Amino acid sequence: MKQPLTGKTVLVTRAARQSSKFSELLQQQGAKVVEMPALEIRPPSSWVELDRAIAHLDDFHWLILTSSNGVEYFYQRLTNCxxxxxxxxxxxxxxxxxxxxxxxxQQGGQPNFIPPDFIADSLVEHFPEALAGKKILFPRVETGGRELLVQELTNQGAEVVEVPAYQSGCPEQIAPEALETLQKQTVDFLTFASGKTVNNFCKLLANVTPELLISSEKLLANVCIASIGPQTSQSCRQLLGRVDLEAQEYTLEGLTQAILDYVENQSFARHL
Incomplete structure (x- = not known):
């Protein structure tokens, strides 16, 4: 039986070590996946602030973790301390x-609260107790993260201690297979799971545009730009001029389903 994404090429822009799950979800539906890492995850420039916070864990009421990277690096440092x-x-x-x-x-912890929408803004809106007087530890990306969450928590009366737990940067160059696929203009779907990957994708593309001998606008003219959620979609519109589909559930599974729905709707439209 033919799979829904047979004959479709999907460009995945997640960090190299984070792309395998998403690639597998797409491949299970028949897609050809080309990985173009647009993000590199690294340790922060210093561990001093995180180590200091870990040394005084009893001072905090809540620990907020907004990404798997934050979890991984926080627990790694917890052990080191x-x-x-x-x-x-x-x-x-x-x-x-x-x-x-x-x-x-997987690290042995249990969440006390997961907001109903898988975005940071929802965390404050649905927080299970009054934030006034609460001291919150927030291990996060060193630079480039959104500030809205901290602002909203602070506005509600919480004391937020932000500490760099990891850093994310742009790779030096486009993966060779991804560059070849872009040059041949055989990409059907271009996927983004964060605003940072959109920004870095544009940086990488700008570095090789002379080699591609075609403008980015023409390069992506027949490509469906797929976003994992509202914040990523905003970056797509700002930097790429459009977004063609957005996941209803802001997860990799939700993004995969959005691509499947898009293909199904396109197929249905052709048969009308």
Whole structure:
């Protein structure tokens, strides 16, 4: 039986070590997946602030984790500082998204709160208790993260201690297979799971545009730009001029389903 995405080429722009799950979801539906890492995850420039916070964990009421990267690097540093999950017994943990919750459970932790929408803005809106007077530890990306969450938590009376737990940067060049696929203009779907990947994709493209001998607008003219959620879609519109589909559920599974629905609707329209 023919799979829904047979004959379709999907360009995946997630970080190299994070792309496998999404690629597998797409391949299971018959897609040809070309990975173009537009993000590199690295340690922060210094561990001092995170180590200081870990040394005073008992001072905090809540720990907020908004990404799997945050979970991974926080727990890695927790171990390096000679502590373990037991030292988090008196701290409640809030996470954004099912993937982050899964990463937390893999580390032996359990989330006390997951907002109903898998975006950071929803966390404040649905927070399970009054934030006034609460001290919150927020391990996060060192630069380039959105500030709205911290602003809203602070506006509600919380004291937020932000500490760099990891850094994300742009790779030096486009993966060779991805460059070849772009040059041949055989990409059907271009996928983004964060605003940062949109920004870095544009940087990478700008570096090789002379080699491509075609403007980015023409290059992507027949490509469906697919976004994981509203914040990523906003970056697509700002930097690429459009977004063609957005996941209803802001997860990799939701983005895969959005692509399947798009293909089904296109097929239906052709038969009308």
């Amino acid at each position: 000679g502590k373990s999950e037991r030292n988090l017994a008196n701290i409640k943990i809030a996470v954004v998204g099912k993937k982050t919750a899964t990463s937390l459970r």
